[in-house]
Amino acid sequence: MIDPPYVAGERRFASVRPALKFYGAPIGMLMLDRMPGAGVRPYIPGDAGNATTWSVPIRYKTVPGLNVTKIFGPNGGEATSAVIEAAKELVAEGAQMITSHCGYSIRYHEAVRDALDVPVFLSSLLLVPFLEHMIPGNKALGIIAASKTALTQDMLKAAGLRANFGRKVVVAGLENTPVFGPTWNDGTGDLDVNGCEKDVIDTALALLKERPEVGMLLLECGDLPPYAPSVQRATGLPVFDFTSLVEFFVRGLIRKPWTGFV
Known part of the structure; x- marks a missing residue:
């Protein structure tokens, strides 16, 4: 974030903050581990797993061992600590909000939200x-x-x-x-x-x-x-x-000046 607030003609600067690995990618998305097999199916445009779906840059992080079978099953809660760790890594890399690729991640939402200091919405x-x-x-x-x-x-x-x-x-x-x-x-x-x-x-x-x-x-x-x-x-x-949820927050996080005619 640039500070102080922008005023036309005034000099702008960015204050010193804890070091981040990346800048300019506000969305951090937790991904399921891919199911085993000879190959993987692509995430096509529009899919939450395709970066071109989003209006702003995004970073992805796979949660090791958390696949569809695990998150659908009765023991999916065992992955909570791994989900929290992956979310923390995304924040350390510069994410300003954390979401996920799977709606069933709602089972981790409260725990991840309590562990972070950025907005969290893990499920559509x-x-x-x-x-x-x-x-x-x-x-x-x-x-x-x-x-x-x-x-x-x-x-x-x-x-x-x-x-x-x-x-x-x-x-x-x-x-x-x-x-x-x-x-x-x-x-x-x-x-x-x-x-x-x-x-x-x-x-x-x-x-x-x-x-x-x-x-x-x-x-x-x-x-x-x-x-x-x-x-x-x-x-x-x-x-x-999912895009309805994430883009709603993006538009609050990154406000752009209005242009038009009066």
Whole structure:
């Protein structure tokens, strides 16, 4: 940060601060360890794991040993200390806020927030209470998750959802889809972008058919934002995801002067 506040024509300077490894990359993102196999599937533009998705530079840090199987399972909490350590490393490297690539990282959110002195928002699920307050009383929020079975009520409560949410929030999972499930949850095969897109659209449409009162959609997984435009076109609903959360904070962290005409 440059200080003091900029005033036209005045000299600016940057005061001495603790040494950082990098400058100008305000987002620090925690990544899951890739599933074992012959190769890895790429993170395409729009994916939280692709740096071109973001409006500002970003730094990534993999949490060793924390893969999809671990974070989906009942013993995922065992990785808390490793998540905290990786987050601290990102802050030491210059990150001004910490997020993650996986919505199920909500299970580490409170512990990481308590351990750091920068803003932390590890899960897109933190948008749930905000969106739930926005929707009309006769509507529900639909969550498209990588795995419905892995998304527990405790996770939703950790995200700040009220205990009596009832029919206001409904979840659909992608774990049994023909392409997305094997590709991202099991880590097998190539990345069939069109196939993943179809799976996400079909899941959203099936949810609307079952629950026509759904009035907004939240895509939980960091691999889902590339398909948000197609889901919106198919459903006609507002669609939110990891990019909605992170870019909201970026716009508060880095304010730019307004330009226009008067």
